[in-house]
Amino acid sequence: MLPDKDGVGGGGGQGTMGEDSSVTLFREYLRLRTVHPEPDYDAALRFLDGIAEELGLPIKKIEVCPGRVVSVMTWEGTNPSLKTILLNSHTDVVPVYQEHWKYDAFAAVKDSEGNIFARGTQDMKSVTIQYIEAVRRLKAEGKKLMRTIHLMFVPDEEVGGHKGMETFVKLPEFQELNIGFALDEGLANPGEAFTVFYGERNPWWITVRCPGNPGHGSRFVENTAAEKLRDDRVNPATRGSHDDFKVHVCDFCSRVCHRLNTSECFTLGDVTTVNMTMVKGGVAYNVIPAEMDVSFDLRIPPTVNLQEFEEQIKQWCKEAGEGITYDFAQKHMNQNMTSTDESDPWWNAFSTTCKAMNMTLEKEIFPAATDSRFIRAVGLPAIGFSPMNRTPILLHDHNEFLNEQVFLKGIQVYERLVVALANVPAMTFGEI
Ligand SMILES: CSCC[C@H](NC(C)=O)C(=O)O
Numbered sequence: 001m002l003p004d005k006d007g008v009g010g011g012g013g014q015g016t017m018g019e020d021s022s023v024t025l026f027r028e029y030l031r032l033r034t035v036h037p038e039p040d041y042d043a044a045l046r047f048l049d050g051i052a053e054e055l056g057l058p059i060k061k062i063e064v065c066p067g068r069v070v071s072v073m074t075w076e077g078t079n080p081s082l083k084t085i086l087l088n089s090h091t092d093v094v095p096v097y098q099e100h101w102k103y104d105a106f107a108a109v110k111d112s113e114g115n116i117f118a119r120g121t122q123d124m125k126s127v128t129i130q131y132i133e134a135v136r137r138l139k140a141e142g143k144k145l146m147r148t149i150h151l152m153f154v155p156d157e158e159v160g161g162h163k164g165m166e167t168f169v170k171l172p173e174f175q176e177l178n179i180g181f182a183l184d185e186g187l188a189n190p191g192e193a194f195t196v197f198y199g200e201r202n203p204w205w206i207t208v209r210c211p212g213n214p215g216h217g218s219r220f221v222e223n224t225a226a227e228k229l230r231d232d233r234v235n236p237a238t239r240g241s242h243d244d245f246k247v248h249v250c251d252f253c254s255r256v257c258h259r260l261n262t263s264e265c266f267t268l269g270d271v272t273t274v275n276m277t278m279v280k281g282g283v284a285y286n287v288i289p290a291e292m293d294v295s296f297d298l299r300i301p302p303t304v305n306l307q308e309f310e311e312q313i314k315q316w317c318k319e320a321g322e323g324i325t326y327d328f329a330q331k332h333m334n335q336n337m338t339s340t341d342e343s344d345p346w347w348n349a350f351s352t353t354c355k356a357m358n359m360t361l362e363k364e365i366f367p368a369a370t371d372s373r374f375i376r377a378v379g380l381p382a383i384g385f386s387p388m389n390r391t392p393i394l395l396h397d398h399n400e401f402l403n404e405q406v407f408l409k410g411i412q413v414y415e416r417l418v419v420a421l422a423n424v425p426a427m428t429f430g431e432i
């Protein structure tokens with residue numbers, strides 16, 4: 001192995017201009033435009049095929065929906081009958097507002113401080129390449145692991161995972177992987193610590209439909225769709241007669257916000273948030289619409305009783321006026337969390353390895369949604385972890401970047417984690 005110019009140690013070879021070859025590969029992957037709304041998934045599949053060939057690993061492709069392929073690269077363990085380790089990552093990225101970026105968001109420019117700028121540097125092309133490079137180094141060292149490792153690359157996480165992981169976990173090809181434990185994405189941490197996620201808030205996307213009396217825009221019309229959306233009623237006859245849905249939501253949000261700000265123990269993942277994100281309706285300035293729709297993005301922690309919460313929503317609709325209904329565009333109901341008890345063999349392997357590397361872990365509930373929710377929903381333990389400390393959280397933001405030293409350190413972290421997880425002894429229940 002070539003010496004490492006940056007003192008990171010245990011690195012890959014030198015790529016272009018003395019750059020570590022792992023960084024060069026990362027930048028190459030960042031340049032693939034797997035960006036919504038029309039991700040170039042074929043480019044990602046070709047890239048991954050090339051890597052599988054380099055590593056001498058078989059790669060299996062499963063078309064879960066037309067044009068949506070999951071690839072699985074497999075490094076077989078010395079005891080392939082044991083439960084396996086899944087290293088999951090998604091290949092798609094969210095769109096950019098290029099005019100707000102310092103550099104082309106798909107050029108993977110590296111500045112003088114070693115910060116690499118591109119969409120996907122944090123979410124989550126870094127993790128994909130870190131998994132690959134960790135496996136490449138372990139193989140090059142001649143390591144043999146007990147459990148099989150699957151590197152899974154999935155499409156469409158950023159648009160809800162319906163044509164990706166949500167469908168794949170229900171297929172026999174997923175069952176056949178015989179997964180025992182999964183790693184998936186987390187978030188950067190601006191401090192020294194690393195954040196790990198053992199659960200996620202449930203995303204509920206709701207559209208509240210408010211019907212009302214139509215009529216000429218110049219008149220006082222009673223019981224309009226619009227007045228069910230607003231608290232300062234236009235019509236003096238009905239103003240203040242009942243609370244609208246938005247008032248209930250605002251009251252609820254200010255109570256949550258107060259709790260979040262007054263308790264040191266809470267992070268965003270521990271509280272429910274509701275945001276009004278869309279309002280639709282109307283056909284002309286002078287026609288009072290027969291219906292107006294308002295949409296909300298709700299995120300509910302796994303500790304909340306979901307049935308009771310839905311009853312609350314029903315009540316708000318009832319109080320907001322006649323004929324109001326709601327429907328869901330997204331309604332995740334599973335509340336499984338992954339054990340972070342030291343007695344849990346998977347968590348124990350994960351946490352003791354991190355401790356041995358002097359890493360401090362902060363355990364949290366993921367505030368948004370990742371593909372881990374589908375993995376946990378089929379009863380598998382999954383930890384959300386992207387090894388990025390000393391890094392501002394910039395996923396989905398302008399000028400997303402990751403420093404190359406942080407990236408390289410992450411490869412070392414995975415090298416150790418993969419060995420530890422793959423060598424977790426066979427469990428008395430279910431494995432022997
Ligand atoms: C609910 S499906 C969309 C998934 C998306 N994930 C992230 C990490 O931004 C979100 O939470 O909105």
Ligand SMILES: [Zn+2]
Nearest residue numbers: 123124157185
């Ligand atoms: Zn992501």
Ligand SMILES: [Zn+2]
Nearest residue numbers: 123158395396
């Ligand atoms: Zn994302």
